Amino acid sequence: MPHRKSLSLVWRRYPQRYQLIGSKCLTCGTHFFPPRDFxxxxxxxxxxxxxxxxxxxxIHSFTVVRVPQEGFEMEVPYVLAVVELDEGPKLTAQIISxxxxxxxxxxxxxxxxxxxxxxxxSGIINYGYKFEKA
Amino acid sequence: MQKVAVIGAGQTKFGxxxxxxxxxxxxxxxxxxxxxxxxxxxxxxxxxxxxxxxGRMIGQEHIGALIADSMGLNPxxxxxxxxxxxxxGTAFREAYMAIAGGHYDIVVAxxxxxxTDVFTSQASLALGGAADQEWEVFFGATFPALYALIARRHMxxxxxxxxxxxxxxxxxxxxxxxxxxxxYRRDVTLEQVMSSSKVADPLKLLDCSxxxxxxxxxxxxxxxxxxxxxxxxxxxxxxxxxxDTLALHDRESLTTLKSSVIAGREAMKxxxxxxxxxxxxxxxxxxxxxxxxxxxxxxxxxKGKGGKAEEDGxxxxxxxxxxxxxxxxxxxxxxxxxTGIKQVIEAVEQLRGEAGKRQVDGAETALTHNVGGTGATAxxxxxxxxxx
Numbered sequence: 001m002p003h004r005k006s007l008s009l010v011w012r013r014y015p016q017r018y019q020l021i022g023s024k025c026l027t028c029g030t031h032f033f034p035p036r037d038f039x040x041x042x043x044x045x046x047x048x049x050x051x052x053x054x055x056x057x058x059i060h061s062f063t064v065v066r067v068p069q070e071g072f073e074m075e076v077p078y079v080l081a082v083v084e085l086d087e088g089p090k091l092t093a094q095i096i097s098x099x100x101x102x103x104x105x106x107x108x109x110x111x112x113x114x115x116x117x118x119x120x121x122s123g124i125i126n127y128g129y130k131f132e133k134a
Numbered sequence: 135m136q137k138v139a140v141i142g143a144g145q146t147k148f149g150x151x152x153x154x155x156x157x158x159x160x161x162x163x164x165x166x167x168x169x170x171x172x173x174x175x176x177x178x179x180x181x182x183x184x185x186x187x188x189g190r191m192i193g194q195e196h197i198g199a200l201i202a203d204s205m206g207l208n209p210x211x212x213x214x215x216x217x218x219x220x221x222x223g224t225a226f227r228e229a230y231m232a233i234a235g236g237h238y239d240i241v242v243a244x245x246x247x248x249x250t251d252v253f254t255s256q257a258s259l260a261l262g263g264a265a266d267q268e269w270e271v272f273f274g275a276t277f278p279a280l281y282a283l284i285a286r287r288h289m290x291x292x293x294x295x296x297x298x299x300x301x302x303x304x305x306x307x308x309x310x311x312x313x314x315x316x317x318y319r320r321d322v323t324l325e326q327v328m329s330s331s332k333v334a335d336p337l338k339l340l341d342c343s344x345x346x347x348x349x350x351x352x353x354x355x356x357x358x359x360x361x362x363x364x365x366x367x368x369x370x371x372x373x374x375x376x377x378d379t380l381a382l383h384d385r386e387s388l389t390t391l392k393s394s395v396i397a398g399r400e401a402m403k404x405x406x407x408x409x410x411x412x413x414x415x416x417x418x419x420x421x422x423x424x425x426x427x428x429x430x431x432x433x434x435x436x437k438g439k440g441g442k443a444e445e446d447g448x449x450x451x452x453x454x455x456x457x458x459x460x461x462x463x464x465x466x467x468x469x470x471x472x473t474g475i476k477q478v479i480e481a482v483e484q485l486r487g488e489a490g491k492r493q494v495d496g497a498e499t500a501l502t503h504n505v506g507g508t509g510a511t512a513x514x515x516x517x518x519x520x521x522x
Contacts, residue, residue, distance in 0.1 A: 013268065034269050061290070061388055063282035064335040065274065069262060070255050072274050080279050080334075082287075082383045090383040092270045092283075100335075105290050116273060128273065 005119050010126055017128035020111060022089060024051035033089040055111030056134060057085040064100045071117040079103050083131055097132040108134040135234045137521055139360035139367035142171025142353035143479040148467040149317040151347040156192050156248035157204045163349035163472075164205040164244060171353035173363055175205070178353075179238040181212040182228040184221030184245040185471035190260040192251050201244060218264035219420060221245060222350070222474025223375075223504025223513035229354050230373050230515075239356040245476070246349035247469035257345050261470070264507040266381035278342055278421065280382050280508050282334035285423040287388040289336065291438065294426065296336050298441030300327035302422035303340050305444070306458050309451055310465025312492035315476075317346050317467030341422040346467030350475035352482070357521070368482045371499075372401035372516035382508040391509035394431035398503065398514045402433075405499075405516040409433035412455055412516075413497040414484050416477035418505035419462040425449075428503055429457060432514075456494045459484060474504035474513065481517045 015021040022033030026047040030039060033053050039046030062081035065072075072078070079095040081103070095103055096114065109131040116126040144166020146159050154162075160183070168175060183201040188194050202212035215225040222245030229243035249257045262271045265280055288294045304324055310316035322340060330339040360367040376396040379385055385392065402408065409432060417432070419425035426440035434455055435443045443449065449457035460466050460480040463473055481500035483489045500517045 017272075060383075061283040061287040063279050063286060063337075064332075065276060065279045065282075066332045066334060067276065067278070069271065069274065069276050070259055075274065078274060080274055080283070082283055082388065092275055092381070092383050093273050105286070126272070 005124055007124065010124055018113060020053040020055050020129060022051050022053050023048050031087040031089055033085060033091055053085050053087050053089070057083045057109060059095065059103065059105055059107045059109060060084045060090055061105060062095065062103050071119065081131070083109055094130045095132065096130050110134040136236055137357040138230050138233045138354055138370045139357065139364070139521070140352050140370065140478065140482050140517070141355045141360050141364040141367050142167045142173070143482045144170050145315055145350035145472070145476055145479055146348050147315045148346050148348035148469060148476070150250050152250065154347070156188065156194065156246060157200065159248060159347060159349035160201055160244060160246045161204040163246070163351040164242065167242065167351035167353050171363065173240065173353065175207055177240050178207055178210060178242055179240055180210055180232060181205070181207060181242045181244065182215050182225040183212065184215045184225030184474060185247055186216060186218055186221050187247070187260040187263060187470065190263070191257065192248050217511045218506035219418070219468070219470050220474060220504045220506030220511040220513050221471040223477070223502065223515070224474065224511070226352065226475060226478055226515065227373050227375055227513055230370055233354055233356050239359045241354050242351055243354060243475060244349065244351035245472035245474055247471045248347050249345045249469060250347050254345060269381050270383070276334060278337050279334040281421040281423055282337045283382060284388050284427065284508065285336050288423060288426065291389055292441065294441035296328065297324065298445045299336070299341055299422040299426065300324050301444045302419065302425045303327045303464055305450055306419060306462040306464040309459050309492055310461025312490070313461050313466065316461045316465050317344060318461070318465045337421060337423070343420045343463040343468040346469040348467060348469035348472045348476070350472045350479055352475060352478055366486050368485050368517050368519065369521040370515060371405035371407070371518050372403070372514070374400035374404065375511070375513045378510050380507065380510045385509070389427065390437065391427055391431050391505065391512060393509050393512035394428060394503065394505065394514070397512040398432040401514040401516050405518070407499055407516060411499050412501045413499050414456045414459055414481065414494050415501040415503065416460060416462070416480050417457055417503040419458055419464050420468060420505070422464070424505065425457065425462065432501070432503060451492060452494055459489065459492050459494055474502070477502040477504060478515065485517060485519050
């Protein structure tokens with residue numbers, strides 16, 4: 001049984017996980033996803049604003065997970081990748097609707113909204129981004 | 135700054151200790167270290183204990199107090215140190231700094247993890263706590279999966295092969311077969327590693343370090359005490375630590391652990407040594423690819439050449455640099471908080487010439503490299519028989 005999450009723990013991340021809302025530093029132009037509250041480069045001189053990512057990018061690295069974390073038993077084997085977004089930031093997400101042996105580094109992908117996991121039999125159903133071939 | 139030496143070392147055997155509790159393991163390692171140092175418990179002024187996840191593995195927090203209590207050291211100050219898999223190395227560094235800075239003259243640094251009191255799935259969840267819960271684990275990342283992402287990218291950028299990674303497991307299992315404290319004391323063949331079950335491609339079961347119970351402790355002392363109590367103190371010549379982004383995907387490069395590069399360079403600078411001066415190195419091989427990254431990041435070999443170097447036997451026992459003579463995390467096992475201290479103990483035993491069948495001839499300078507998570511923390515120490 002995975003540990004139970006409170007609703008607020010997942011609710012506060014809806015903008016990022018549902019819509020890829022990240023942030024951007026107006027001073028140096030760097031995009032951040034997940035959003036950062038301050039720019040590590042510009043520090044106090046940086047000016048951070050919300051920025052939605054387009055949701056397109058390419059695969060930077062990937063693996064096929066055979067032994068899952070609790071809560072992901074129904075998914076195995078699944079492809080997990082580091083995706084580099086067109087805006088620059090990289091993120092970790094599942095790649096779906098493609099056979100594992102058809103995935104390659106450099107493959108263009110786009111974001112889709114999917115169910116991620118379930119917190120036990122009666123807990124929260126978690127949703128968020130996955131990616132498929134663009 | 136005061137000079138600091140290690141004057142005593144002790145550990146439990148690493149493995150599945152069904153009959154021993156967290157408390158029993160810590161007490162056993164602590165007692166051995168204090169006896170080895172030939173000091174009285176009353177001489178000890180402070181304790182730093184590294185443990186990653188006692189809260190989730192045994193439901194116990196307030197580990198600083200538990201350690202002092204189990205070792206019979208009340209009322210001295212005792213502090214838990216947590217830096218994921220680098221908890222032990224960080225505890226050692228805290229003890230080192232407390233003496234170097236002049237606060238104390240005799241300090242114990244310990245590390246312990248009791249992992250088999252929960253089911254493997256629960257232990258894995260706890261280990262996942264070293265990664266970014268909100269942005270990696272939430273989306274299905276396991277710890278092996280994150281190192282598999284490093285491995286795949288290393289293969290892509292440098293042509294590293296699965297056989298070269300397997301070669302690390304073969305080497306470290308061989309070294310472990312010579313270590314009476316190792317969890318796995320048997321050789322494995324390249325074919326066995328290559329045909330072991332897949333965990334997260336390209337990593338297979340025998341590319342991964344196991345779940346382990348164990349504890350380790352060392353006694354550190356200032357120069358005046360070390361010379362008084364000890365005929366063969368092992369001097370700490372360099373101590374450095376660096377941090378990086380918690381999530382792997384936020385790094386500039388997946389294949390370079392920048393924290394290792396920075397901590398390694400700084401520790402070597404303090405010690406006045408170059409990578410080629412190192413005779414033995416205990417590096418953080420939680421997965422075989424991690425050792426390949428480590429030998430590159432510490433400057434033993436050019437970036438991208440680690441796989442080939444392993445294949446050529448450059449890091450075998452009694453080669454130019456003996457890497458993981460203890461058997462590493464791979465064969466000794468990885469009781470998370472204890473690992474960083476066990477690395478120090480291996481360095482001490484090798485430099486004293488007490489490493490038995492795995493003794494590296496003429497070992498004079500040793501390096502330990504302890505990593506937290508996928509490289510968000512790295513701690514590097516350099517040791518020598520001679521103080522400089």
